[in-house]
Amino acid sequence: MDFAAGEDQQQPIEQIISVPILLSDRIRQTVDDSKTYKLECTEVGKLVDRLSQMLRSFVRFTNTAPSFYDRPVRRIYTDVTRNLKRALVLVRKCRRRSVFLRVVSIVSAADFRKLINLLDASIGDMKWLLSIFDSGGDYGVVLSLPPIASNDPILAWVWSYISSLHLCPLNVKIEVANGLCSLAHDNDRNKIIIVAEGGIQPLLKLLKEDSSPEAQIAASTTLFNLANSEDRARLITNELGVPIIVQSFQKSPIRVQISIVKLIARMAENDEVSQEAFARENVIRPLVTLLSFETDFQKQSIHSIAQINKQEAKNYTSSSSSTWSINRKERQNEPSELKLELKTNCANALWMLARGNLANSRIITDTKGLLCLAKIIETEKGELQTNCLMTIMEITTAAESNPDLRRYAFKTNSPAAKAVIDQLLRLIPDSDLTIPAIRSIGNLARTFPARETRIIGPLVKQLSHWNPEVGTESAMALGKFACPGNYLCTEHSKTIIEFNGVVPLMKMLRGGETTQYHALVLLCYLAMHVGNSEALVNARVLTALEGADKGIVGGDLELKELVVKGIYHLNMYHDAGVVI
Template identity: 85%
Template sequence: MDFAAGEDPQQQQPIEHILSFPIILSDRIRQAVDESKSYKLECTEVGKLVDRLSQMLRSFVRFTNTAPSLYDRPVRRVFTDVTRTLKRALVLVRKCRRRSVFLRVVTIVGAADFRKLFNLLDASIGDMKWLLSIFDTGGDFGVVLSLPPIASNDPILAWVWSYISSLYLCPLNVKIEVANGLCSLAHDNDRNKKIIVAEGGIPPLLKLLKEDTSPEAQITASNTLFNLANNQDRARLITNELGVPIIVQSFQKSPIRVQISIVKLISRMAENDEVSQEAFARENVIRPLVTLLSFETFVGNDSQKQSIHSIVQFNKQDTRNYTSSSSMWSINRKERQNEPSELKLELKTNCAKALWMLARGNLANSRIITDTKGLLCLAKIIETEKGELQINCLMNVMEITAAAESNPDLRRAAFKTNSPAAKAVIDQLLRLIHDSDSGSDSDSDDSPIKIPAIRAIGYLARTFPARETRIIGPLVKQLGHWNPDVGTESAMALGKFACPENFLCTEHSKTIIEFDGVMPLMRLLRGSEKTKYHALVLLCYLAMNVGNSEALVHARVLTALEGADKGIVGQHSELKDLVVQAIYHLNMYHAAVVP
């Protein structure tokens, strides 16, 4: 039976009723055995088995009365199954209270019924023996990994029950061992994850995460929760169990090794569940993340040397956030300076990813990052670092610029032209786009860096004045990149400069043409469907905005638009309208210049 598939109706009953009812049934069976007239020998054997079972039931109830806490999932399952068996035993024994041969025939009681009942009672005794073994060890002998009859078809279920009960009852060293076992099970497959969550594994793991006297316990707990939180439902369950405040509190006051494992958990939960993403923001995790990310970032650079408090800006209403971050910094600063550089790099890399996941698709969180002057920190890391840390910071910037594109207030506040942070970010984006130029060497693939940088510049298209021609040139150059994805992204970004929604679309279109952007666009028309689409869109914008350009005539753009792929144009009604308008503008110019 797959117990993870659904809930037993008995799970909703009070645990006191679950525990007491089978004892009452066993007393009734004993009385019915004494009153039996037929199948006397079989009924006596039933009585012996029920007496043994009753002793176990009473022993367990006595244990629960003295236990500080009770993990009731296996208890409910076993006691519910025992109750079902005892009910069957009571019905069968009561049929044997008369000697009448006629009644014996009518009630259809036979030796086969007793054999089945004996097997069921033996199984219930085995289940109770197992239940007593995992709850009555006193916590000193570690986890019990035997297989009860109730889980004979699903050994993982029995292991999970044993592991979780040990998290409630055992000393800390055993809990760490147990959490490692759960971590391995959760890593294996999604079904194991479902069972661990369905059987109540999240609350004791969160409690273990609070064990700030044991970094090993916190690391093991956070690693296990990380393995569980690989989809939206389970990430949300951790949040629903009030896990976010526990995670954030543990993150802020833990040593660096623990912070690395916890920040990975924060990142995964924010990545998979928007409710968790917002919950972490409400618990003010963004500022400590920026604080840790900026650690040592500005050291040794006299022109930008700043204290942590000048990097992380706080508003008056954020006193609580300031106090927690400042406290965390002062406590851990000295010991962090002595940590291995590899650990510090790993922490910063994962902090950058967590900020990326928190900002992704979330305007409010993007605004918080910019309010902390996180942009300045991100720009500096993009300038000085390579590899995963640089990419994570770049993806952070891309998400913030995407939010700014859709929100004028954020765009004006974070990316105004005289802002040092905005200037630093744009300088680094342009540097990344410039690096390797248009590139013709496919052996060194720079597209993972170029594409998000190009996309971020495109998101900011409305912030650049017409005189800012240094932005257009690098994008035009990337139209001819050896990787067609880079060329496509460049066409998309330039399209945001030239689209009618951009107030300066005519000036930007002239600049694109001045930087010889028409011919590489024409070559992109021979690419994939996506590439053709965006190249056509940009060509249409250029024709609509600067239809009198000689470059468009020499490149025979009118002929290209008239012969555009009918399949692509037909699939996109907005593209069809653009092509019609572009052809109209080009024909108007030709009519004006041709006598």
């Protein structure tokens, strides 16, 4: 079954509805003029008459309905039109003909049998269509199977569900949305059908039903199931869904907010256009506010938001301050499990919004989100703590490539930066969170002053970690301290050596390919900056680099050049006999 919108989707619905009625009238006249196969033509006429009555009944419905779901109408009417055209061609051949055409018959009884079967199927389709629209949804969802969808029951179900979202009362719409949610959860093909058949718009409309939390949860959960790919997340955004989602999120009770924030996170995760659209709708600020709820610095954080941009804060406050005050009162009595679930999902949404996005990372730092994230990392455990740490890792990744963000958010005298660094250092020995903590520290390597032993010491210690991935991550982070692009690379290199980083690096040269690579890079940096170090001589780094030139390096020209530089500096000091 082709779910793409064909040519019939471009035609006005009035034209599609009128054509088969005109065809049925012409067939009726032609049947009366038939000279051969009169019995068969009469049977065709009866079926066409019945079909004509159904077509006219549906027109009467469309004249009284302000709007209706037209996807199944277009598909069924197109099929009915095709079958009526076949009927018209066949009965025309049964009118008076020449002597020659009477001898050479071009019509057979088999042609009529095939046509009658097609007309029967069209009658079944119209009967199904009328059952969907005639009751106005008063009796719930119709899940019978029209002939046009006999090979694909899911298509008929989707049509029935979406039609009910347009026509039925709210209680039925909730049931219908849950049915679509179940279908969308089953497999991606069902998701494709729901989206292709126009399911997004009525779900977004249901999400706006702020009088019914159950309706909002059903709609947002269904949209969440649909948004697991870039294309479908983008379609929700293109249907102007982001403003609706954000508005519903801000105004809703906590259990609805949990469902909606999951949708926000998934769309931001899968589609960068949606990621940016949510930022334009100022969703980051309420996320940070909810994350900081019932914390010591909550008032300070909210006050800080207002200081960023007075006009923007005015707009934000006028639209949501009364809502937030109501929500605060309501959520005081909410179970702690719900509050934790909301915070966990808000942190996940911030992570997805910050991932690979410099502008969103900057907004989070503007809202004093770093302080909030650091405090939660300090006091919480589990998924909430992990999500906050991953958000910080994304912000530090953006800061690594953007000097302005680095200087603004992570300047040495910043309370937020100090709080973040303290928590990253505390997490480094934690086996579950070591790698993102180390990576975050490495991303900030250019922000630390010379001889920063408090930072480098724990990283060097992790070079000997039992997990080679942790050791490799530490070597990568220390490489950012010692690389020539770091203004303080020489001072940091000396500190790495002072903390006995050479020996574990030499051991890492016997590890896997990735481990060898990053250990070799860091050893080259140390040789380039502190080639006269006794630790490098005693560890026989020169011999290791010379061997690596033939083994580990392979065809990597950049690494080969780096090894040559390292060997040069070691030889230079070795020949001069200068060792410290």
